[in-house]
Structure formats: C-alpha cells, structure tokens
Ligand SMILES: O=C([O-])CC(=O)C(=O)O
C-alpha cells in the first residue's frame with residue numbers, strides 16, 4: 001500500500017524514545033514547507049481544517065468529506081506522515097467507522113477520535129463529554145474501520161480540563177483496553193497530572209496544548225510522551241501575511257515594491273519546479 005511507509009514512520013515515532021514536535025499543516029503549501037524543513041510529522045488540526053477550508057472557527061461545521069478531501073490534497077502534495085484530528089468522528093460510532101475509512105483512503109498516517117460532545121449541545125456554554133461507554137464504542141468502531149493495520153488510531157480525551165484528572169485516567173485506561181495505538185490527552189495542567197496518566201497506562205502519549213511546566217522535552221520523554229503539539233502558528237502567520245500584502249496593494253503600493261514576498265527559490269521549492277520541468281522534458285518534449 002502506497003501510504004504504508006508514512007504510517008510506519010508515525011509508528012516508529014510512537015515506539016521510539018524521543019518526543020517530536022509536529023509541524024502544523026493545513027494545505028498543500030504548508031505540508032510541503034513542513035516536509036522541506038525536516039519536520040518528522042505533520043499535525044492537521046480540526047481548527048486549522050475549519051479555517052483553511054471554510055474560514056470558520058472550530059465549531060464543527062466542516063464535513064467529513066471536506067476534511068478528507070483536504071487530507072487527500074496534502075497526501076498528493078507530500079509524503080510527510082500526517083496525524084489528523086478527526087474530532088468526534090463526525091457522528092456516532094458508526095460514523096466514526098466511516099470517518100476512519102475515508103481518512104485511510106485519503107492517506108492519513110494516523111488519526112485521533114475524541115470523546116467530546118460535538119457539535120456543542122443547545123444551551124451549554126461549557127464543553128461536555130460523551131459517556132465513557134460511548135467513547136469506548138467509538139474507539140472499537142474506529143479500530144474496526146481500519147483496513148490497513150499500520151494506520152494509527154489514537155483515543156483522545158480532554159477530560160482533564162472538563163471533568164477531572166481521575167475521569168481522564170479512567171477514560172485513558174478504557175481506551176487503552178479497547179485497543180487504540182496511542183492516547184492523546186489535552187488539558188493536562190501539571191507534571192503531577194501527566195505522571196498520573198502515564199503511570200496508569202502503558203501506551204505512548206500525545207499531548208495537546210500544555211502549560212509551561214510541561215515544555216521540557218526530556219521530562220516529556222520520561223513520561224512516554226512521543227508527540228507534543230505546539231499550536232497552529234503557521235496559519236495565523238499566513239493570515240497576517242495575506243492581510244499585509246492585500247492592505248499594501250489596496251493602499252497603492254506597486255506590486256514590485258511589496259515587502260515580505262518569498263524568494264524565488266522558496267516558491268520554486270514549494271511548487272516542486274525541478275520535478276515539473278523534468279516531467280515536461282520527458283513527456284511534453286520540452287527542454288529541462
Ligand atoms: O489537534 C490539534 O492540533 C488541537 C485541536 O484540537 C485543533 O487544533 O483542532
């Protein structure tokens with residue numbers, strides 16, 4: 001299978017002894033830049049998917065089809081392994097199974113399924129969780145939906161900051177027992193909380209946003225954290241760059257006088273110009 005080596009790279013990160021920081025990717029350009037800079041892994045967050053595809057905040061308006069299509073575009077553009085935030089799996093456990101099938105064929109190296117109640121319930125300002133039993137059903141359905149056994153399925157819970165650390169541990173233990181490949185925890189607030197989850201479980205851990213005291217890579221490694229996210233600054237920086245250039249043009253700056261444009265080599269690398277030239281020579285009878 002064409003995507004297997006990407007999945008095996010993610011598996012070797014999870015089974016290794018180091019903690020990696022993935023590049024935040026959301027489209028064909030951002031994944032190629034992350035790959036060229038040497039990131040070992042891309043993280044495709046639900047928030048950046050919503051932003052890149054819809055221009056919307058992270059409120060679960062994006063559809064599975066849109067998410068999978070964006071993943072497919074990235075898989076075509078780059079061989080960088082990508083971990084996809086598949087939110088709640090776009091419905092109940094049966095939808096979760098379908099979500100896994102779609103993201104597998106779209107080339108994801110791994111995906112996370114979380115136990116958050118999504119979309120948000122009527123009249124509820126605070127994030128809620130689905131019952132643990134329903135979460136376990138979703139993890140089992142996710143595993144059942146995979147046809148390439150190398151696809152990585154992660155169970156994710158944000159219980160630490162929604163209910164309690166004890167609930168987060170119960171959920172992590174139950175998802176581990178259901179057979180997921182790794183546990184993705186968000187909302188962990190301290191070293192004590194991380195140590196409690198690490199000692200109650202055996203699987204590799206992945207951390208979402210974490211406070212200052214959880215930044216030291218060697219400490220994270222000692223607690224089996226193999227992937228630690230570092231937010232989604234690239235799409236924020238891209239928004240600022242587009243704003244600056246459009247504003248300058250609107251204000252009358254001549255296109256040649258614009259600041260902040262990429263050097264020719266950067267663009268030529270992103271568009272894989274050398275490859276396209278070689279193909280044009282081989283297939284279109286053009287000069288290299
Ligand atoms: O997965 C991540 O990077 C964090 C998250 O939930 C999102 O950005 O939607």
Ligand SMILES: [Mg+2]
Nearest residue numbers: 045046047085
């Ligand atoms: Mg998300």
